[in-house]
Every structure is written in structure tokens, then in C-alpha cells.
Amino acid sequence: MTILKVNKLSKKYAEKYALKKISFEIEQGGFFTLIGPSGAGKTTLLRLINLLEQPTSGEIEYNGWSLDTLPKKKMVNARREMGFVFQNPVVFSTSVKANVAYGLSFRNLPSDEIEERVHRAIDMVGLHGFKERKALTLSGGEIQRVSLARTIATEPNLLLLDEATADLDPANVALVENVLKKFNKEKGVTIVMATHNFFQAKRLGDSVGFLMNGEMIEIGTADQIFNHPQDERTDAFISGEMIY
Amino acid sequence: MIRLYITSFGDMMQYLEALADALYLIFSLDPEVWGIMILSIRVSGTATFLAACCGIPLGMILGLRVYIGRRLVNNLVNTAMGLPPVVIGLYVFLMLSRSGPLGFLSLLYTPTAMIIAQWILATPIITGITMAAVRSVQYKYRDTALSLGATETQLWLTILKEARISILAGICVAFGQAISEVGAIMMVGGNIRFSTRAMTTAIVLQTRMGIFGMAIALGIILIALAFLVNLIFTTLQEGTEVVR
Numbered sequence: 287m288t289i290l291k292v293n294k295l296s297k298k299y300a301e302k303y304a305l306k307k308i309s310f311e312i313e314q315g316g317f318f319t320l321i322g323p324s325g326a327g328k329t330t331l332l333r334l335i336n337l338l339e340q341p342t343s344g345e346i347e348y349n350g351w352s353l354d355t356l357p358k359k360k361m362v363n364a365r366r367e368m369g370f371v372f373q374n375p376v377v378f379s380t381s382v383k384a385n386v387a388y389g390l391s392f393r394n395l396p397s398d399e400i401e402e403r404v405h406r407a408i409d410m411v412g413l414h415g416f417k418e419r420k421a422l423t424l425s426g427g428e429i430q431r432v433s434l435a436r437t438i439a440t441e442p443n444l445l446l447l448d449e450a451t452a453d454l455d456p457a458n459v460a461l462v463e464n465v466l467k468k469f470n471k472e473k474g475v476t477i478v479m480a481t482h483n484f485f486q487a488k489r490l491g492d493s494v495g496f497l498m499n500g501e502m503i504e505i506g507t508a509d510q511i512f513n514h515p516q517d518e519r520t521d522a523f524i525s526g527e528m529i530y
Numbered sequence: 531m532i533r534l535y536i537t538s539f540g541d542m543m544q545y546l547e548a549l550a551d552a553l554y555l556i557f558s559l560d561p562e563v564w565g566i567m568i569l570s571i572r573v574s575g576t577a578t579f580l581a582a583c584c585g586i587p588l589g590m591i592l593g594l595r596v597y598i599g600r601r602l603v604n605n606l607v608n609t610a611m612g613l614p615p616v617v618i619g620l621y622v623f624l625m626l627s628r629s630g631p632l633g634f635l636s637l638l639y640t641p642t643a644m645i646i647a648q649w650i651l652a653t654p655i656i657t658g659i660t661m662a663a664v665r666s667v668q669y670k671y672r673d674t675a676l677s678l679g680a681t682e683t684q685l686w687l688t689i690l691k692e693a694r695i696s697i698l699a700g701i702c703v704a705f706g707q708a709i710s711e712v713g714a715i716m717m718v719g720g721n722i723r724f725s726t727r728a729m730t731t732a733i734v735l736q737t738r739m740g741i742f743g744m745a746i747a748l749g750i751i752l753i754a755l756a757f758l759v760n761l762i763f764t765t766l767q768e769g770t771e772v773v774r
Contacts, residue, residue: 333673336676336677337676338673338676338677358682362679362680362681365676365677365679366679368677369677370673370677372673372674372677375674376670376671376674378671378688378691378692379692388675388678388688389678389679392678392679392680392681392684393679436678437677437678440678440679
């Protein structure tokens, strides 16, 4: 079943197109990795899917809902089915525990369920010793893990990740990747992950999209994209010959 | 030369005597001094409280909503933040004087008139500081809160919570401005003994009359109050301070 369908999506800022008529589909439970140089439009695409911005033209269909025509209340419902881990996450000026509970408190869940989910999410990202720490005192990598815990605590159906492991050391990258794989394989969570790391994109993605200058150059399986690219620009990018 | 020295010595003795008088008035709990202090705190405290009740919601609306003429509103609020107290006093006087539009309320030369004048003085300060604070917080937290599933109300509450220290600073500044101004309350309160005589107006009067003891006593209390307000603010601020 198709969970996310993007059709001829464009986004223009001032006179410049950040995205130009992008189209792709993702199946429920799929793991889609998005690669491309800086400024390719990866973040813009994720922000449009999460309804943080309005597209200039084109459509996004999530779970049968056409996102661009949703009324405000339904927009909140759609967002609550998604989770977004930002490239430069921010934490609220409270404890790690309260930070992870933030999204849950918006949903008016019973306090014992919030407590249970928060502890589970914090343990998953390896921050069990940090629950009572003030989040603003954490390092960049720890903040990134708090951000991931905060998002997975809401148990999203579609998880959007924007360079979510960029600030992490190799051990924590492995830990986060395991969490993502677990969510994807065991819980059937659909994941769209933008990354600069080719190896990560190859390791995790069922399908991979190569975005450049706002255009989706090529979409295929990890094997296709990394071993048999159809487009010469994809080939140049993954072989490291492209200077951008 | 010797004569000049004797004169200076005489003046100094006079000031020392005034200082001794001042300390006596404070520590003997002189009813007039304490009555003036309580009136000042009551007037400025009520005015600041009312200004916070209006200024915080107004600052949030003006700061967070997108509307035509936003820049003009910014300029107007910033100008109002620096309104000279005598000008406020003049207009409130004209409104409340017998022949004025609100003359029938018979509020001129009452503490209520003083509260109105200081409320007009304090509201733009709290509005302006709230407006700037929520804008910078919104820029930082909007996307995170929305992606975690916040409704518009929840987003506003989150922003208010994150901006609380700056808003509190605005309230302290407004109280400081209110309690230390002379022009407005002198004009609309009339500096009537045991009725509308506040600390600042009393200091002006006593100094003119050459009764320095009470003026110095009230000056010491005014500075102590400013210190106390600052201390409360610093203590609250330290509660959220980041220690790395």
C-alpha cells in the first residue's frame, strides 16, 4: 500500500526553485534514503511533507489525504502521524525527560502512558543516565539523540529524518541506525531519511533517491543507485567526481 | 579660603544630619515614610500587573501573527516604549480633568489616576519586550513544536513558556520605570499628603523644601526596592541558566 505519494511537487523561494516537479511514491513500511549535495532540496522536501511549508505547486498525498487541501485541524492530525528529526535540533529549556514528553503532552495521553513511553524512548537512544539533566546542558550529539527520542516517543507512522546522525560518533550512529531499523522492520514505520553519508544510505535504504538542484535525478534500489546508476550525474556524485 | 572650608564643613554636617534623620525615619518605621512607600508599591504594582495582563497577550498577538503593517506597528510600539512620563501625565490629566471626557468619574488626584498613568507608561514596555521575545523564540521553536503535533494554542503556550524569562525581564523593567517616574503621577496625582504622595513626588517636594532627611530616606527605600526587584529576577533567571 502506498503511504506517501508526491506528485510534481515544486517549491519556489523568491526567484529560485528549491524543488522542481518532484514525483515519487513510498510503500508503507519502506525505508527511503535521500542523497544529494548541499542545497539540493532535501530539507525543503521533508519540510513540505511535514506541512511546515506550503508547496508552490504539485501535490503530496499521505495515507490517502491530500495534504495541500487539508483544513487546519486535520493538518495537526496528519502531523501527529509523522515525526521529524531536524538537522539542527533544538531542545526546550527543561529536563531531558520533559523534552521527550513534549510531543506526548500535546496529545493529552494519560500520564502513566507518557511516563512509560518516555523512559522507553530515552533508553532506546542510550540516554538513560540523562533523564533528569537539563537538556540545554547537553552536547550536540546528545541533543540529536534527545530529538530522536522525542520523535520516536510519539510513535509516528512516517518518520522524516534530516541528517539525523550528522553530529554523532560512530558508536552512536550504529545505535541510532539500529533503532531506525528496528522501527522500520518490526513496527512497520515508514522512514524517509536525508543523508550525506552514502554508506548509510546504502546500508539502510530499500530505495534511494538522488536529488540535485531541486530535481529528482534518479530513484531506484540501493543496488541500482550505487552499483548501476542510470544517470551520469548520479554516477559522478557517488563516485566523488562531482564538485559542487 | 578658610571661610569656604568652614561653609563646606557646615554643609557636610547638615548632610550627615540629614542622613542620620533618614536612617531614623526608616528604622523607626515612621508612618508617613512607610505610608508613602506602600502607596508607591501599590500604585506601581497594580499598574504593572494590569500592564502585564494587557501587554503579554498583545505582545504575543503582534509578535506572532502575520499582518499588513507589521513594521509600522513595530515602530509605534517602540516609540510608545519611550513615551515621556510628563506627556502621559498631560494627556491623562486632560482626560480626567473636570471638563475632560472622563471628568465625570472624578478620578483626578486619586491613586486610581496615578495607576492609569503608570499603566499607560508600562503597557508598551511589556508589549514591546514580549513582542521581541516571542518572535525570537518562535523562530527557534516553531517547527519543532509543530512537527511534534502542537495545535496553534499549544504552539503559543510553548512559545510563551520558552520566552518567560525575557517577558519577566520586561515586567521588571516596566515596574522599575513606573516606580521611578515623577512627571505623570505628579500631574494626575497632585502629590497630596497622605493621599497621593508617592516616593518620587515626595523626594522632589522635600528636596525643594530643604527637608533632606525624608528625601534621603525615600531615596534609600527606592534604591532598595530596585535592588529587590532585580534580585528576584536574577534568582528566577538562574533557575533556567545553562551551566556547561
